[in-house]
Amino acid sequence: MDTSLAQVRRTLPVEVLELICQDIEQNDFPPVLRANSTLYSIAVRVLYRNIPQLPVARSIAFLKAMDRNTTLTTFVHDLFVDWSSYHVTGNLLRLLRRVLRQLKNLRFLSIELSPRDNLASHAWIFVDGPYKLRTFATSTRCDNALAHVLEQQPLIYELSLRGFQTNLPFRLSSTALPRLNSFRCTHADTSVITEVIRGRPVEGISISLFADEGFEPLDTLRLTSTPLKRLTLMALDEIPATKILTQVAMRASQLEALHIVVLLSHYTSEGLMEAGPMLSSFKELRYITVMGGLGVDLTNDQQIAKEWHKHCKTLKTIILPKGQVWFERDGEWGCCL
Known part of the structure; x- marks a missing residue:
């Protein structure tokens, strides 16, 4: 051998x-x-090089190994840490911070803490990191401490903020995140979304709609410095597809991809057929997804796809609530299950 x-x-x-x-x-x-x-x-x-999401015991063992042997930290480019199901102690957070301060070649970082832990600010674990992140995802709450961290990471291309909403100040300078291209948030309100995307070259956004804000978060779609190309909307309360499409078209008619997921919506063939004319405002839309969480009552998916394409000739792929993927080939619409 x-x-x-x-x-x-x-x-x-x-x-x-x-x-x-x-x-x-x-x-x-x-x-x-x-x-x-x-x-x-x-x-x-x-x-x-790539440390995936590990069971909590192995995750802690990995951090301890990194803390003992700093030579290994130079190899790490991607790091996933998911402690969302556990209450994390201060000692463990301090261990994580010591390791992060050694990861000079880190490019992708995802840190997920439990909702209970996020009642306090934990952005301090990222402070003074020597890395220059390209992708950053965290459930740490949005406050000025986290804003300060983002100010120190000018190379971030993709940003995901999953922290629960607070009333704390969150302010970014106009020079922060100059390369931001993709932004995803789960619980943030309009003020946070505005701070992140205003004046930045964001082409892809994923945001949530809440009943108390209505469609106000969609007003932020006009704030990017470059035309928005991809939009994903998540909503809990029932909202008709016709209403969502109308509201989005008023603010981002240049979209190439639009994905809508309404968890408490029950879609019918009649309702989706009525949404067809609303698509005429989109001049560059190629991909659209409409999904609901309360089941569907569709009798002719192909007819819906044809109706939508009639009003929006640029459409190439349509995913309807049953999960079927409809696509155009040689002038005909076929289905890929």
Whole structure:
């Protein structure tokens, strides 16, 4: 075995060996790491490059290993931490902060804490991080402490804020997040959405609609510095598709993709047919999804797809509440289950 490994080391370039290691399952890494020094140096970089969502015990063990061996921290590019089902202690948060302050090559960071933990501000765990993030997702509540962290990350391209809404101030300077392209939020109100996307080159947005705000959050869609191309809307309360489409068209008729999910909505064929004329305001729409959480009563999905395409000729893909994907090919609409 040692002879064959030595031959592999001599005949294959390091780049090829790294590509091979990238296809190895995580559980199969131990024998590769023990094979020889060359394979170890390659495999350890691949193993620690992307740290996926781990069970809480393994997640803590990983952080402790990083805290003891700071050499390993230079390999980490992507890190997922999900403690949403647990109440996190102060010692564990301080451990996480110590590790984050060592991750100089980190590019993707996702930190999910429980709603109970987010009653207090935990943005301090991100302060003074040496990394320059491209993607950042967190459930930490939106306050000025988190805004300060975002001010220090000018390379963020994708941002996801999942923290629960508060009445605390959240202010970003006009120079923050200059490269932001995609923004997703779950519980934030209009003021937070405005602070994040105003004057920034955001092309994709995912926001939630709440009964007490009505369609006010949609007014923020006009604030981006570049035309909005992708929009995802989540709503809990029942809202007819015709009403949503009308409100969106008034503010973002240049969309290329629109996805609507209304959890307490029950769609019917008649209601969706009536929504067809509302699509005539969209001049560049190619993809549309309309989903509901209370079941559907559709008798002819293909007819609905044809009706929508009649009013919006740019449509290429339509996903209706049953989950069926309708697409145009050679002038006909077919279904992909």
